[in-house]
Amino acid sequence: MFKRKISTLGLGLAVFLACLFLSGCSEKPFLTQDGSYVILSISPSGMTQSEIIKLPWNTNSAVMQNLLKECSFVLSDLRTPSATQDPEVKAPLKTTILQTNFAQPKRMSFLVDQKILTLDVQSLQIEVEGANVGQVTINQTITLQGINNPNLFPAFEAVRDLVHDNN
Secondary structure (H helix, E strand, O other): OHHHHHHHHHHHHHHHHHHHHHHHOOOOOOOOOOOOEEEEEEOOOOOEEEEEEOOOOOOOHHHHHHHHHHHHHHHOOEEOOOOOOOOOOOOOOOEEEEEEEEEEEEEEEEEEOOEEEEEEEEEEEEEEEOOOOOEEEEOOOEEEEOOOOOOHHHHHHHHHHHHHHHO
């Protein structure tokens, strides 16, 4: 009887640890080590506001994972932006950017203009709202255009709502 309880407990512990490992410890291309991100909001007048996304430990991480999945889709096919990206936009728009910084440079490979580009990335920004949705800035120096993903902004809004509900 006692051996059966111990073996059941051991099996349960093994399944629990396997679930933790499979859900959170695998390498994800857009995740930082501490899981923190910054929202940069730029008003049409040029005023900038930054807000750290810090989700408490008991938050549903599926919402954040969905945003990261949508960001990965934007990053999956980058191209050099054209000189006249969107001539239709005349009035300045509000711009919202999702940014992450890595404590140590992280080697990443990107598909840029149908060629693989490997870089040591310290910061990554993706425009989620504004004139150039999907625009990616790597290390604050390289600006590329990612896929204009229609699911990116709704996923971003869900995370922003979750952050504001927790505050």
